[in-house]
Amino acid sequence: LVHLVWRPASTGRRTGSSWATPYRGDRRDAAAASGESLDRGSHDTTTRVMPYVRAWTSLYGKVFLWWSGPRPVLNVGDYDMVKRILSDKSGLYVKPDPGPSIMAMLGNGLIFSEGDVWARHRRVVHPAFAMDKLKMMTGTFEASAREVIIGAWEARVEAAATTKEATVEVGEQFTELTADVISHTAFGSSYRQGKEVFMAQRELQFMAMASMNKVHVPGLEYVPTKNNVRRWQLQRKARGTLMAIIEERLAAAKEAKGYGTDLLGLMLEANNAGDGGQRVMSMDEIIDECKTFFFAGHDTTAHLLTWAMFLLGTHPEWQQRLREEVLRECGGAGTPLHGDALNKLKLVTMVLYETLRLYGAVNVMGRQATADADICGVKVPKGTALSIPFVMLHRDVEVWGPDANEFNTLRFQDGVGSAAAHPNALLAFSLGPRSCIGQGFAMLEAKTTLVLILRRFEFEVAPEYVHAPADFLTLQPQHGLPVVLKLL
Ligand code: HEM
Numbered sequence: 001l002v003h004l005v006w007r008p009a010s011t012g013r014r015t016g017s018s019w020a021t022p023y024r025g026d027r028r029d030a031a032a033a034s035g036e037s038l039d040r041g042s043h044d045t046t047t048r049v050m051p052y053v054r055a056w057t058s059l060y061g062k063v064f065l066w067w068s069g070p071r072p073v074l075n076v077g078d079y080d081m082v083k084r085i086l087s088d089k090s091g092l093y094v095k096p097d098p099g100p101s102i103m104a105m106l107g108n109g110l111i112f113s114e115g116d117v118w119a120r121h122r123r124v125v126h127p128a129f130a131m132d133k134l135k136m137m138t139g140t141f142e143a144s145a146r147e148v149i150i151g152a153w154e155a156r157v158e159a160a161a162t163t164k165e166a167t168v169e170v171g172e173q174f175t176e177l178t179a180d181v182i183s184h185t186a187f188g189s190s191y192r193q194g195k196e197v198f199m200a201q202r203e204l205q206f207m208a209m210a211s212m213n214k215v216h217v218p219g220l221e222y223v224p225t226k227n228n229v230r231r232w233q234l235q236r237k238a239r240g241t242l243m244a245i246i247e248e249r250l251a252a253a254k255e256a257k258g259y260g261t262d263l264l265g266l267m268l269e270a271n272n273a274g275d276g277g278q279r280v281m282s283m284d285e286i287i288d289e290c291k292t293f294f295f296a297g298h299d300t301t302a303h304l305l306t307w308a309m310f311l312l313g314t315h316p317e318w319q320q321r322l323r324e325e326v327l328r329e330c331g332g333a334g335t336p337l338h339g340d341a342l343n344k345l346k347l348v349t350m351v352l353y354e355t356l357r358l359y360g361a362v363n364v365m366g367r368q369a370t371a372d373a374d375i376c377g378v379k380v381p382k383g384t385a386l387s388i389p390f391v392m393l394h395r396d397v398e399v400w401g402p403d404a405n406e407f408n409t410l411r412f413q414d415g416v417g418s419a420a421a422h423p424n425a426l427l428a429f430s431l432g433p434r435s436c437i438g439q440g441f442a443m444l445e446a447k448t449t450l451v452l453i454l455r456r457f458e459f460e461v462a463p464e465y466v467h468a469p470a471d472f473l474t475l476q477p478q479h480g481l482p483v484v485l486k487l488l
Contacts, residue, residue: 109292135339188262356428
Protein backbone atom coordinates (compact mmCIF):
# COMPACT_ATOMS: atom_id res chain seq x y z
CA LEU A 1 0.00 0.00 0.00
CA VAL A 2 1.18 3.47 -0.62
CA HIS A 3 1.11 5.45 2.57
CA LEU A 4 4.74 6.25 2.64
CA VAL A 5 5.70 9.33 0.88
CA TRP A 6 8.24 11.09 2.99
CA ARG A 7 11.24 8.87 3.30
CA PRO A 8 14.81 9.96 3.65
CA ALA A 9 16.82 8.77 0.68
CA SER A 10 18.83 6.44 2.94
CA THR A 11 16.03 3.86 3.01
CA GLY A 12 16.50 3.40 -0.73
CA ARG A 13 14.22 1.50 -3.05
CA ARG A 14 14.88 -0.96 -5.73
CA THR A 15 15.88 0.61 -8.99
CA GLY A 16 16.43 -2.46 -11.18
CA SER A 17 14.36 -3.15 -14.24
CA SER A 18 13.62 -6.88 -14.10
CA TRP A 19 10.14 -6.27 -12.71
CA ALA A 20 8.42 -6.88 -15.99
CA THR A 21 7.87 -10.52 -15.06
CA PRO A 22 5.24 -10.64 -12.38
CA TYR A 23 5.57 -13.29 -9.62
CA ARG A 24 9.13 -14.29 -10.32
CA GLY A 25 12.10 -13.17 -8.31
CA ASP A 26 10.77 -9.69 -7.61
CA ARG A 27 11.06 -10.19 -3.89
CA ARG A 28 14.52 -11.70 -3.82
CA ASP A 29 16.54 -8.63 -4.46
CA ALA A 30 14.04 -6.00 -3.44
CA ALA A 31 16.74 -4.22 -1.49
CA ALA A 32 14.57 -1.72 0.27
CA ALA A 33 16.14 -2.26 3.64
CA SER A 34 19.30 -1.11 5.23
CA GLY A 35 21.53 -2.82 7.75
CA GLU A 36 22.58 -6.32 8.67
CA SER A 37 20.29 -9.30 8.59
CA LEU A 38 18.74 -10.21 11.95
CA ASP A 39 19.03 -13.24 14.11
CA ARG A 40 15.92 -15.30 13.32
CA GLY A 41 14.83 -15.02 16.96
CA SER A 42 14.86 -11.23 16.76
CA HIS A 43 11.68 -9.41 15.78
CA ASP A 44 12.94 -5.87 16.01
CA THR A 45 12.54 -4.99 12.35
CA THR A 46 12.95 -1.27 13.09
CA THR A 47 16.73 -1.63 12.85
CA ARG A 48 16.30 -2.57 9.19
CA VAL A 49 13.24 -0.72 7.98
CA MET A 50 13.36 2.46 10.03
CA PRO A 51 16.79 2.89 11.56
CA TYR A 52 16.63 6.68 11.36
CA VAL A 53 13.25 7.03 13.13
CA ARG A 54 14.45 4.56 15.74
CA ALA A 55 17.60 6.61 16.39
CA TRP A 56 15.72 9.92 16.44
CA THR A 57 13.06 8.51 18.79
CA SER A 58 15.72 7.56 21.32
CA LEU A 59 17.13 11.11 21.07
CA TYR A 60 13.95 13.21 20.86
CA GLY A 61 11.05 11.04 22.09
CA LYS A 62 7.99 9.68 20.28
CA VAL A 63 6.92 12.97 18.70
CA PHE A 64 9.41 15.11 16.79
CA LEU A 65 9.72 17.12 13.62
CA TRP A 66 12.10 16.54 10.76
CA TRP A 67 12.44 17.99 7.30
CA SER A 68 12.13 16.26 3.99
CA GLY A 69 13.61 18.94 1.75
CA PRO A 70 11.38 21.98 2.29
CA ARG A 71 8.56 19.97 3.87
CA PRO A 72 8.11 19.62 7.64
CA VAL A 73 7.27 16.08 8.75
CA LEU A 74 5.91 15.32 12.19
CA ASN A 75 6.73 11.86 13.49
CA VAL A 76 3.63 10.76 15.40
CA GLY A 77 4.74 7.92 17.66
CA ASP A 78 2.10 8.58 20.34
CA TYR A 79 -1.03 6.42 20.39
CA ASP A 80 -3.46 9.12 21.55
CA MET A 81 -2.34 11.42 18.75
CA VAL A 82 -2.58 8.57 16.23
CA LYS A 83 -6.13 7.83 17.33
CA ARG A 84 -7.08 11.50 17.03
CA ILE A 85 -5.68 11.71 13.49
CA LEU A 86 -7.07 8.46 12.17
CA SER A 87 -10.51 8.88 13.73
CA ASP A 88 -11.01 12.33 12.25
CA LYS A 89 -14.04 12.61 9.98
CA SER A 90 -13.85 16.31 9.22
CA GLY A 91 -11.23 16.17 6.47
CA LEU A 92 -8.58 17.82 8.63
CA TYR A 93 -6.06 15.07 7.84
CA VAL A 94 -5.93 13.72 4.29
CA LYS A 95 -3.78 11.20 2.53
CA PRO A 96 -0.65 12.47 0.81
CA ASP A 97 -0.58 12.83 -2.95
CA PRO A 98 0.59 9.43 -4.22
CA GLY A 99 2.13 10.87 -7.40
CA PRO A 100 1.16 10.47 -11.05
CA SER A 101 2.28 6.88 -11.67
CA ILE A 102 0.32 5.45 -8.75
CA MET A 103 -2.72 7.53 -9.72
CA ALA A 104 -2.38 6.35 -13.31
CA MET A 105 -2.41 2.77 -12.07
CA LEU A 106 -5.23 3.01 -9.53
CA GLY A 107 -7.28 6.04 -10.46
CA ASN A 108 -9.62 7.45 -7.90
CA GLY A 109 -10.43 4.24 -6.05
CA LEU A 110 -11.10 3.98 -2.32
CA ILE A 111 -7.48 4.14 -1.24
CA PHE A 112 -6.78 7.64 -2.51
CA SER A 113 -10.14 9.34 -2.86
CA GLU A 114 -11.23 11.86 -0.24
CA GLY A 115 -14.35 13.62 1.05
CA ASP A 116 -17.71 13.01 -0.61
CA VAL A 117 -16.21 10.91 -3.40
CA TRP A 118 -14.65 8.55 -0.84
CA ALA A 119 -17.90 8.35 1.21
CA ARG A 120 -19.92 7.52 -1.91
CA HIS A 121 -17.45 4.80 -2.96
CA ARG A 122 -17.19 3.31 0.52
CA ARG A 123 -21.02 3.02 0.68
CA VAL A 124 -21.05 1.01 -2.52
CA VAL A 125 -18.06 -1.22 -1.78
CA HIS A 126 -18.92 -1.90 1.88
CA PRO A 127 -21.72 -4.50 1.37
CA ALA A 128 -19.39 -6.72 -0.65
CA PHE A 129 -17.19 -7.19 2.46
CA ALA A 130 -20.00 -7.96 4.93
CA MET A 131 -19.26 -11.06 7.04
CA ASP A 132 -22.15 -13.14 5.63
CA LYS A 133 -20.84 -12.49 2.10
CA LEU A 134 -17.28 -13.33 3.14
CA LYS A 135 -18.37 -16.61 4.71
CA MET A 136 -19.82 -17.57 1.35
CA MET A 137 -16.38 -17.06 -0.15
CA THR A 138 -14.76 -19.65 2.15
CA GLY A 139 -15.28 -22.33 -0.50
CA THR A 140 -13.41 -20.21 -3.05
CA PHE A 141 -10.55 -19.56 -0.61
CA GLU A 142 -10.37 -23.28 0.08
CA ALA A 143 -10.44 -24.35 -3.58
CA SER A 144 -7.63 -21.94 -4.51
CA ALA A 145 -5.48 -22.95 -1.52
CA ARG A 146 -5.97 -26.65 -2.25
CA GLU A 147 -4.87 -26.18 -5.83
CA VAL A 148 -2.13 -23.55 -5.59
CA ILE A 149 -0.61 -24.49 -2.23
CA ILE A 150 -1.57 -27.93 -0.94
CA GLY A 151 -1.50 -29.76 -4.29
CA ALA A 152 1.81 -28.18 -5.30
CA TRP A 153 3.48 -28.85 -1.94
CA GLU A 154 2.24 -32.44 -1.77
CA ALA A 155 3.72 -33.06 -5.21
CA ARG A 156 7.06 -31.58 -4.10
CA VAL A 157 7.26 -33.74 -0.98
CA GLU A 158 6.13 -36.90 -2.75
CA ALA A 159 8.74 -36.35 -5.45
CA ALA A 160 11.45 -36.45 -2.77
CA ALA A 161 11.29 -40.24 -2.71
CA THR A 162 13.85 -40.97 0.00
CA THR A 163 13.77 -38.01 2.38
CA LYS A 164 10.00 -37.42 2.23
CA GLU A 165 10.57 -33.76 2.82
CA ALA A 166 10.97 -30.79 0.50
CA THR A 167 12.23 -27.25 0.82
CA VAL A 168 9.85 -24.74 -0.73
CA GLU A 169 10.14 -20.96 -1.00
CA VAL A 170 6.68 -20.20 0.32
CA GLY A 171 6.54 -16.42 -0.17
CA GLU A 172 6.27 -16.67 -3.93
CA GLN A 173 3.63 -19.36 -3.65
CA PHE A 174 1.50 -17.25 -1.34
CA THR A 175 1.76 -14.40 -3.83
CA GLU A 176 0.45 -16.75 -6.48
CA LEU A 177 -2.31 -17.92 -4.14
CA THR A 178 -3.57 -14.44 -3.26
CA ALA A 179 -3.59 -13.50 -6.96
CA ASP A 180 -5.70 -16.54 -7.69
CA VAL A 181 -8.04 -15.85 -4.76
CA ILE A 182 -8.62 -12.20 -5.59
CA SER A 183 -9.22 -13.01 -9.27
CA HIS A 184 -11.80 -15.66 -8.31
CA THR A 185 -13.52 -13.74 -5.53
CA ALA A 186 -13.64 -10.46 -7.43
CA PHE A 187 -14.67 -11.83 -10.80
CA GLY A 188 -16.17 -15.30 -10.25
CA SER A 189 -17.06 -16.80 -13.60
CA SER A 190 -15.10 -14.03 -15.36
CA TYR A 191 -12.00 -15.28 -13.54
CA ARG A 192 -9.88 -15.79 -16.66
CA GLN A 193 -10.30 -12.18 -17.81
CA GLY A 194 -9.86 -11.08 -14.19
CA LYS A 195 -6.47 -12.75 -14.09
CA GLU A 196 -5.47 -10.95 -17.30
CA VAL A 197 -6.32 -7.65 -15.62
CA PHE A 198 -4.34 -8.72 -12.61
CA MET A 199 -1.23 -9.40 -14.73
CA ALA A 200 -1.51 -5.99 -16.40
CA GLN A 201 -2.02 -4.23 -13.06
CA ARG A 202 0.89 -6.10 -11.52
CA GLU A 203 3.23 -4.92 -14.25
CA LEU A 204 1.92 -1.37 -13.88
CA GLN A 205 2.57 -1.60 -10.14
CA PHE A 206 6.20 -2.59 -10.72
CA MET A 207 6.62 0.24 -13.23
CA ALA A 208 5.09 2.73 -10.79
CA MET A 209 7.36 1.60 -7.97
CA ALA A 210 10.43 1.78 -10.20
CA SER A 211 9.58 5.37 -11.12
CA MET A 212 9.21 6.42 -7.46
CA ASN A 213 12.97 6.68 -7.08
CA LYS A 214 13.32 8.97 -10.05
CA VAL A 215 12.97 12.72 -10.20
CA HIS A 216 9.55 13.61 -11.59
CA VAL A 217 9.86 15.80 -14.69
CA PRO A 218 6.46 17.50 -15.22
CA GLY A 219 4.92 16.47 -18.53
CA LEU A 220 7.23 13.48 -19.07
CA GLU A 221 4.30 11.13 -18.59
CA TYR A 222 2.88 12.35 -21.93
CA VAL A 223 6.06 11.69 -23.95
CA PRO A 224 5.96 8.41 -25.89
CA THR A 225 9.04 6.85 -24.25
CA LYS A 226 9.35 3.06 -24.32
CA ASN A 227 8.10 2.88 -20.72
CA ASN A 228 5.18 5.21 -21.32
CA VAL A 229 4.08 3.32 -24.41
CA ARG A 230 4.11 0.07 -22.44
CA ARG A 231 2.23 1.77 -19.57
CA TRP A 232 -0.47 3.04 -21.93
CA GLN A 233 -0.82 -0.41 -23.49
CA LEU A 234 -1.27 -2.01 -20.06
CA GLN A 235 -3.74 0.64 -18.95
CA ARG A 236 -5.79 0.12 -22.11
CA LYS A 237 -5.70 -3.62 -21.61
CA ALA A 238 -6.82 -3.43 -17.95
CA ARG A 239 -9.55 -0.90 -18.65
CA GLY A 240 -10.84 -2.64 -21.80
CA THR A 241 -11.02 -6.05 -20.12
CA LEU A 242 -12.71 -4.70 -17.01
CA MET A 243 -15.19 -2.77 -19.11
CA ALA A 244 -16.07 -5.93 -21.06
CA ILE A 245 -16.61 -7.90 -17.82
CA ILE A 246 -18.82 -5.17 -16.36
CA GLU A 247 -20.89 -4.79 -19.52
CA GLU A 248 -21.48 -8.54 -19.56
CA ARG A 249 -22.75 -8.34 -15.97
CA LEU A 250 -25.02 -5.40 -16.67
CA ALA A 251 -26.48 -7.24 -19.67
CA ALA A 252 -27.05 -10.38 -17.54
CA ALA A 253 -28.81 -8.28 -14.87
CA LYS A 254 -31.13 -6.81 -17.50
CA GLU A 255 -32.19 -10.36 -18.38
CA ALA A 256 -32.95 -10.89 -14.67
CA LYS A 257 -29.97 -13.22 -14.24
CA GLY A 258 -28.51 -11.08 -11.43
CA TYR A 259 -25.14 -9.39 -11.13
CA GLY A 260 -23.31 -12.36 -9.61
CA THR A 261 -22.22 -13.11 -6.04
CA ASP A 262 -18.55 -12.15 -6.43
CA LEU A 263 -17.11 -8.81 -5.23
CA LEU A 264 -17.83 -7.19 -8.57
CA GLY A 265 -21.43 -8.46 -8.65
CA LEU A 266 -22.09 -7.34 -5.07
CA MET A 267 -20.62 -3.93 -5.84
CA LEU A 268 -22.72 -3.54 -9.00
CA GLU A 269 -25.83 -4.51 -7.08
CA ALA A 270 -25.14 -1.91 -4.35
CA ASN A 271 -24.30 0.62 -7.05
CA ASN A 272 -27.67 0.25 -8.71
CA ALA A 273 -29.56 0.46 -5.44
CA GLY A 274 -28.86 4.19 -5.07
CA ASP A 275 -31.60 6.76 -4.46
CA GLY A 276 -34.34 6.42 -7.08
CA GLY A 277 -32.43 3.64 -8.88
CA GLN A 278 -29.67 6.09 -9.86
CA ARG A 279 -26.24 4.58 -10.29
CA VAL A 280 -24.01 5.81 -7.47
CA MET A 281 -20.68 5.28 -9.24
CA SER A 282 -19.80 5.67 -12.90
CA MET A 283 -18.31 2.89 -15.02
CA ASP A 284 -14.84 4.42 -14.61
CA GLU A 285 -15.21 4.59 -10.86
CA ILE A 286 -16.18 0.92 -10.72
CA ILE A 287 -13.18 0.08 -12.85
CA ASP A 288 -10.95 1.97 -10.39
CA GLU A 289 -12.37 -0.01 -7.48
CA CYS A 290 -11.69 -3.32 -9.26
CA LYS A 291 -8.07 -2.24 -9.72
CA THR A 292 -7.94 -1.26 -6.05
CA PHE A 293 -9.00 -4.77 -4.94
CA PHE A 294 -6.02 -6.23 -6.76
CA PHE A 295 -3.57 -3.69 -5.48
CA ALA A 296 -4.68 -3.59 -1.84
CA GLY A 297 -5.65 -7.20 -1.32
CA HIS A 298 -2.85 -9.12 -2.88
CA ASP A 299 0.69 -8.59 -1.50
CA THR A 300 -0.62 -7.64 1.94
CA THR A 301 -2.35 -10.99 2.50
CA ALA A 302 0.49 -12.97 0.89
CA HIS A 303 2.95 -11.41 3.35
CA LEU A 304 0.67 -12.07 6.31
CA LEU A 305 0.75 -15.77 5.40
CA THR A 306 4.49 -15.73 4.78
CA TRP A 307 5.31 -14.16 8.15
CA ALA A 308 2.85 -16.46 9.95
CA MET A 309 4.71 -19.42 8.41
CA PHE A 310 7.99 -17.89 9.58
CA LEU A 311 6.76 -17.54 13.16
CA LEU A 312 5.15 -20.99 13.25
CA GLY A 313 8.20 -22.50 11.55
CA THR A 314 10.44 -21.11 14.31
CA HIS A 315 8.00 -21.89 17.16
CA PRO A 316 7.16 -25.60 16.78
CA GLU A 317 5.25 -25.68 20.09
CA TRP A 318 2.80 -23.07 18.75
CA GLN A 319 2.58 -24.87 15.42
CA GLN A 320 1.50 -28.01 17.28
CA ARG A 321 -1.02 -26.16 19.48
CA LEU A 322 -2.61 -24.63 16.40
CA ARG A 323 -2.73 -27.98 14.64
CA GLU A 324 -4.56 -29.51 17.59
CA GLU A 325 -7.06 -26.67 17.60
CA VAL A 326 -7.59 -26.99 13.86
CA LEU A 327 -8.16 -30.75 14.00
CA ARG A 328 -10.58 -30.29 16.90
CA GLU A 329 -12.66 -27.50 15.32
CA CYS A 330 -12.39 -28.22 11.60
CA GLY A 331 -11.80 -32.00 11.39
CA GLY A 332 -9.09 -33.87 9.45
CA ALA A 333 -7.53 -33.13 6.07
CA GLY A 334 -10.49 -34.35 3.98
CA THR A 335 -13.22 -32.40 5.81
CA PRO A 336 -14.52 -29.38 3.86
CA LEU A 337 -14.24 -26.06 5.70
CA HIS A 338 -17.05 -23.87 6.97
CA GLY A 339 -16.93 -20.22 7.90
CA ASP A 340 -18.45 -20.99 11.32
CA ALA A 341 -15.70 -23.47 12.23
CA LEU A 342 -13.05 -20.96 11.15
CA ASN A 343 -14.59 -18.43 13.53
CA LYS A 344 -13.89 -20.76 16.45
CA LEU A 345 -10.14 -20.83 15.83
CA LYS A 346 -9.02 -18.69 18.73
CA LEU A 347 -5.34 -19.68 18.75
CA VAL A 348 -4.99 -19.27 14.99
CA THR A 349 -6.50 -15.79 15.27
CA MET A 350 -4.11 -14.91 18.11
CA VAL A 351 -1.09 -15.98 16.06
CA LEU A 352 -2.31 -13.95 13.08
CA TYR A 353 -2.70 -10.86 15.29
CA GLU A 354 0.78 -11.31 16.72
CA THR A 355 2.09 -11.73 13.16
CA LEU A 356 0.37 -8.49 12.14
CA ARG A 357 1.85 -6.72 15.15
CA LEU A 358 5.44 -7.82 14.57
CA TYR A 359 5.41 -8.14 10.78
CA GLY A 360 2.44 -6.05 9.59
CA ALA A 361 2.53 -5.22 5.89
CA VAL A 362 2.48 -1.44 6.41
CA ASN A 363 5.39 0.05 8.35
CA VAL A 364 4.47 3.69 8.19
CA MET A 365 1.41 5.62 7.13
CA GLY A 366 1.21 9.19 5.93
CA ARG A 367 -1.33 11.96 6.38
CA GLN A 368 -1.26 15.68 5.81
CA ALA A 369 -2.87 18.51 7.83
CA THR A 370 -5.21 20.54 5.60
CA ALA A 371 -5.48 23.38 8.18
CA ASP A 372 -3.76 24.46 11.39
CA ALA A 373 -4.51 21.79 13.99
CA ASP A 374 -4.01 20.96 17.63
CA ILE A 375 -3.34 17.28 18.10
CA CYS A 376 -3.51 16.43 21.81
CA GLY A 377 -1.73 19.69 22.67
CA VAL A 378 0.77 19.64 19.78
CA LYS A 379 0.26 22.61 17.45
CA VAL A 380 0.52 21.50 13.84
CA PRO A 381 0.60 24.10 11.06
CA LYS A 382 -1.39 23.58 7.84
CA GLY A 383 0.53 21.54 5.27
CA THR A 384 2.58 19.56 7.81
CA ALA A 385 3.11 15.97 6.79
CA LEU A 386 2.25 13.44 9.48
CA SER A 387 4.24 10.23 9.54
CA ILE A 388 2.71 7.48 11.66
CA PRO A 389 5.33 4.76 12.25
CA PHE A 390 3.23 1.63 12.87
CA VAL A 391 6.41 -0.40 13.16
CA MET A 392 7.62 1.70 16.11
CA LEU A 393 4.18 1.98 17.74
CA HIS A 394 3.80 -1.80 17.66
CA ARG A 395 6.98 -2.05 19.75
CA ASP A 396 6.19 0.64 22.30
CA VAL A 397 7.02 -0.97 25.66
CA GLU A 398 4.80 1.49 27.54
CA VAL A 399 1.82 0.18 25.59
CA TRP A 400 2.70 -3.44 24.81
CA GLY A 401 4.82 -4.22 27.88
CA PRO A 402 8.48 -5.11 28.34
CA ASP A 403 8.20 -8.06 25.93
CA ALA A 404 7.05 -5.80 23.06
CA ASN A 405 9.82 -7.11 20.82
CA GLU A 406 9.07 -10.74 21.51
CA PHE A 407 6.68 -13.20 19.95
CA ASN A 408 4.04 -13.59 22.65
CA THR A 409 0.78 -14.76 21.19
CA LEU A 410 -0.85 -14.97 24.62
CA ARG A 411 -1.10 -11.20 24.80
CA PHE A 412 -4.14 -11.57 22.52
CA GLN A 413 -5.91 -14.23 24.58
CA ASP A 414 -8.57 -11.81 25.86
CA GLY A 415 -9.15 -10.28 22.45
CA VAL A 416 -7.48 -7.67 20.33
CA GLY A 417 -8.83 -4.75 22.37
CA SER A 418 -7.30 -6.03 25.63
CA ALA A 419 -3.87 -6.98 24.30
CA ALA A 420 -2.15 -3.75 25.29
CA ALA A 421 -2.49 -0.70 27.51
CA HIS A 422 -4.24 1.15 24.67
CA PRO A 423 -7.50 -0.30 23.25
CA ASN A 424 -6.58 0.47 19.63
CA ALA A 425 -2.97 -0.60 19.83
CA LEU A 426 -2.97 -3.02 16.89
CA LEU A 427 -2.80 -0.73 13.86
CA ALA A 428 -2.01 -3.23 11.10
CA PHE A 429 -5.35 -2.54 9.41
CA SER A 430 -5.32 1.07 10.59
CA LEU A 431 -8.35 2.42 12.46
CA GLY A 432 -11.19 4.90 12.03
CA PRO A 433 -13.18 5.61 8.88
CA ARG A 434 -10.26 4.85 6.54
CA SER A 435 -9.39 1.50 8.12
CA CYS A 436 -8.96 -1.49 5.85
CA ILE A 437 -12.22 -2.54 4.27
CA GLY A 438 -10.71 -5.93 3.41
CA GLN A 439 -9.56 -6.97 6.88
CA GLY A 440 -12.26 -9.62 7.35
CA PHE A 441 -11.49 -10.93 3.87
CA ALA A 442 -7.73 -11.11 4.58
CA MET A 443 -8.18 -12.82 7.95
CA LEU A 444 -10.57 -15.42 6.51
CA GLU A 445 -8.31 -16.12 3.56
CA ALA A 446 -5.27 -16.46 5.86
CA LYS A 447 -7.14 -18.73 8.30
CA THR A 448 -8.46 -20.99 5.54
CA THR A 449 -4.98 -21.38 4.07
CA LEU A 450 -3.30 -22.01 7.43
CA VAL A 451 -5.91 -24.63 8.37
CA LEU A 452 -5.27 -26.57 5.17
CA ILE A 453 -1.49 -26.36 5.67
CA LEU A 454 -1.53 -27.33 9.36
CA ARG A 455 -3.72 -30.37 8.67
CA ARG A 456 -1.44 -31.68 5.96
CA PHE A 457 2.15 -30.60 6.77
CA GLU A 458 4.64 -30.22 9.55
CA PHE A 459 7.19 -27.54 8.75
CA GLU A 460 10.22 -25.63 9.91
CA VAL A 461 12.11 -22.66 8.52
CA ALA A 462 15.01 -23.96 6.40
CA PRO A 463 18.57 -23.54 7.72
CA GLU A 464 19.53 -21.37 4.74
CA TYR A 465 16.87 -18.73 5.55
CA VAL A 466 18.32 -15.26 6.09
CA HIS A 467 16.16 -13.11 8.37
CA ALA A 468 16.14 -9.82 6.49
CA PRO A 469 12.71 -8.14 6.62
CA ALA A 470 12.64 -5.49 3.91
CA ASP A 471 10.21 -2.65 3.34
CA PHE A 472 9.34 -2.69 -0.31
CA LEU A 473 6.01 -0.87 -0.02
CA THR A 474 4.99 -3.80 2.14
CA LEU A 475 7.18 -5.70 4.60
CA GLN A 476 8.57 -8.90 3.15
CA PRO A 477 11.52 -11.28 3.61
CA GLN A 478 14.19 -9.84 1.35
CA HIS A 479 15.50 -13.25 0.28
CA GLY A 480 12.20 -15.14 0.43
CA LEU A 481 11.21 -17.74 3.01
CA PRO A 482 12.43 -21.30 2.37
CA VAL A 483 10.52 -23.79 4.50
CA VAL A 484 11.15 -27.53 4.97
CA LEU A 485 7.86 -29.41 4.61
CA LYS A 486 6.99 -32.93 5.73
CA LEU A 487 3.69 -34.65 5.02
CA LEU A 488 1.74 -35.60 8.11
C1 HEM B 1 -3.13 -8.57 5.71
C2 HEM B 1 -3.77 -7.94 4.77
C3 HEM B 1 -4.03 -6.45 4.74
C4 HEM B 1 -3.44 -5.44 5.44
C5 HEM B 1 -2.32 -5.53 6.48
C6 HEM B 1 -4.09 -4.21 5.02
C7 HEM B 1 -3.79 -2.96 5.54
C8 HEM B 1 -4.48 -1.80 5.22
C9 HEM B 1 -4.25 -0.51 5.82
C10 HEM B 1 -3.19 -0.22 6.89
C11 HEM B 1 -5.12 0.38 5.26
C12 HEM B 1 -5.25 1.86 5.57
C13 HEM B 1 -4.54 2.66 4.52
C14 HEM B 1 -4.54 4.15 4.75
O1 HEM B 1 -5.32 4.68 5.52
O2 HEM B 1 -3.74 4.84 4.09
C15 HEM B 1 -5.90 -0.36 4.29
C16 HEM B 1 -6.88 0.19 3.50
C17 HEM B 1 -7.56 -0.49 2.52
N1 HEM B 1 -7.50 -1.84 2.26
FE1 HEM B 1 -6.36 -3.19 3.25
N2 HEM B 1 -5.04 -4.50 4.08
C18 HEM B 1 -5.05 -5.85 3.88
C19 HEM B 1 -5.88 -6.58 3.03
C20 HEM B 1 -6.81 -6.03 2.19
C21 HEM B 1 -7.68 -6.77 1.29
C22 HEM B 1 -7.69 -8.29 1.17
C23 HEM B 1 -8.40 -5.85 0.58
C24 HEM B 1 -9.44 -6.06 -0.50
C25 HEM B 1 -9.68 -7.16 -1.14
C26 HEM B 1 -8.03 -4.53 1.07
C27 HEM B 1 -8.57 -3.33 0.62
C28 HEM B 1 -8.32 -2.12 1.20
C29 HEM B 1 -8.96 -0.89 0.75
C30 HEM B 1 -9.95 -0.76 -0.41
C31 HEM B 1 -8.48 0.13 1.58
C32 HEM B 1 -8.87 1.61 1.55
C33 HEM B 1 -10.06 1.82 2.49
C34 HEM B 1 -10.55 3.25 2.57
O3 HEM B 1 -9.75 4.17 2.52
O4 HEM B 1 -11.77 3.40 2.69
N3 HEM B 1 -7.06 -4.69 2.04
N4 HEM B 1 -5.50 -1.69 4.29
